[in-house]
Structure formats: C-alpha cells, structure tokens
Amino acid sequence: SQLAEENLWALSVHEGESVTVNCSYKTSITALQWYRQKSGEGPAQLILIRSNEREKRNGRLRATLDTSSQSSSLSITATRCEDTAVYFCATSSSGSWQLIFGSGTQLTVMP
C-alpha cells in the first residue's frame, strides 16, 4: 500500500473558489512536500514543510502538517483555471534519500 496518499482522486471547483487537498502518510517523516503537475509537464514543487513546522504559505497556497494524525493539507484560495493540475504530496524520512509520492489528486478549476 502507498506510504503517502492523497485522500481524493479528483476534485473540481469553479474559478475564484477555495479548495483543499488532503494527504495522509504512514511513516515518521522529516518533511512533506507538495508538488503540482500540469498536463504534459514534470512535477514542480509548491511547498516544503518540515516535521517541526505546522504551517507554510506560498502566495495563494497554504500547507499544514499534523504529525500526530500523520496528515497534511494544501489549500488554494482564489483558484484560477491555470491551477488545474494533479497535486501530489511526497514525504521524506530520516535514513533515506527517497521521496515517497502519493498517487495524486486531479484538481480541475472550471471557468
């Protein structure tokens, strides 16, 4: 089973609305990253939040991390059509160079 996974396979919202993508993981982590992958492109990192942090912001994006429930959320405010993409969470653990990616949530922002 996935060690990191987003909770929903797909979401759709209308432009201007806010949306939250959730992620859960199963191991002790040193950091959690959120990536976005637009169609035909490689993933691009949005936010990196370390295990001793509870919240991180990047413009319209806000990520939270709850290590007690082993979960994270990525919120996007004032969504735009260009936010349409697959959103992945990825976790890192001590003793490993590997990032464990979830299978992603497809977000569609409609006009």
Added chain:
Amino acid sequence: DMKVTQMPRYLIKRMGENVLLECGQDMSHETMYWYRQDPGLGLQLIYISYDVDSNSEGDIPKGYRVSRKKREHFSLILDSAKTNQTSVYFCASSFMDRGDTQYFGPGTRLLVL
C-alpha cells in the same frame, strides 16, 4: 536559470530494441533520480544517483540500468525493451540533503511496441 532537460521527449521503439534516455541539469546537484509514471500509480523510483559513478537501485530497477559519468548528466538504459516498459519517464535532481526539493524534467514518453 535552474533547469532539468530530457532527451528525447517522445520515443517509439520495438520490443527487444535498446533504449537510451538522457537527462541533464545545470544546477550542480549531486543527486539525480529516474522515475516512471503510470496512470494511477504516481511516481515510482527506478534509480538514484548520489554523484558520479555512485548509483543505487530504487523500488523498480528490474529491466533498467543507469550511467552517470558527469555530475550534470544521468542516463537511463533499457536493454531489450519490453512492452510493459511503455511509460512516461521523469528525471529529477536535488542537492544532497535528505528531503530536499527535487527539480523535475519535462519527461520522456516511451512507447514500446
């Protein structure tokens, strides 16, 4: 301008042919990665390279090998390609820090007939 490049972007091969996928980065990153991405499976790590000639298997190394002779260049080789290796392959790079940001290339779409 931080960049990871991949060549070719699209490739069609017949089963049994050899395949060479190339990746380059201009950020002097020590660590480089090869992933494959299939629908519904996310990104699966094939190989990781810590530096020149220092490579390690990832989760799905069978059927693949890698070569890294220069820090900025990392190759993925499929000897005698199989149809189940049809996929999208991504290269990534990062600084040598566990959990650091990975920078991805645009991907190579490989079709093995």
